[in-house]
Amino acid sequence: MKHIAFILAALALSGAAVAQDAPRQGERLSSQPGSVLVLRGLDKVTATTRDFEVRIGEPAQYGALTIMARYCRRRPPEETPETFAFLEIFDRRTDGFGQEREGERIFSGWMFGSNPALNALEHPVYDVWVIDCRS
Numbered sequence: 253m254k255h256i257a258f259i260l261a262a263l264a265l266s267g268a269a270v271a272q273d274a275p276r277q278g279e280r281l282s283s284q285p286g287s288v289l290v291l292r293g294l295d296k297v298t299a300t301t302r303d304f305e306v307r308i309g310e311p312a313q314y315g316a317l318t319i320m321a322r323y324c325r326r327r328p329p330e331e332t333p334e335t336f337a338f339l340e341i342f343d344r345r346t347d348g349f350g351q352e353r354e355g356e357r358i359f360s361g362w363m364f365g366s367n368p369a370l371n372a373l374e375h376p377v378y379d380v381w382v383i384d385c386r387s
Contacts, residue, residue, distance in 0.1 A: 286385035289321040289337050294379040303383060315378055318342040318355050324385035335365035335385050341373055 289306045293314045306312040306321040313319075324337035339362075342355030359373045368381035 284325075284387065286324045286326065286387050288386045289324040289339075289382065290384040290386065291319065291321075291380055292383050293317075296377055296379065305386075314380065316344050317375070317378055317380070318344055319380065324382075326385040333366065335382055337363050337382050337385060339363055339380075341380065343375070 285308075287308050289308065290303060291306060291314075292301055292303050294301050295315060302314070304312065304314060306319055308321050308324065311318050311320050318341070320340040320342075322338040322340065324335070326335045327333060339359060340357060341359040343358045344355045358375060361371050363372075363380075363382045364370055365382040365384070373380050
């Protein structure tokens, strides 16, 4: 009988320790969404690259492209490294007389930092890929 009481007491103490380390309801295990997305752009004509920041929800210009970052997140350090973002990219074109027309959406989707070719921007002049997501 003493052995059973001892085992039950040990189980109760270990269960309390596990419950204390467990995340509370509503706690998030993953990182929070970022507010600034870092992208790298390649101009294929001049063979130059440039890193630039895009605030979530605000348009940014890169050459003839207008880039709207809708969401970005970076995984926490204890998980496999990954940065991902949802982007909309518009191509601003002119009508041949120097007047700019409304931009045509040429990309809308997720881009992943670890695999830029998975869902790449297909444009004859520019490449854009995800580098980082910051708060």
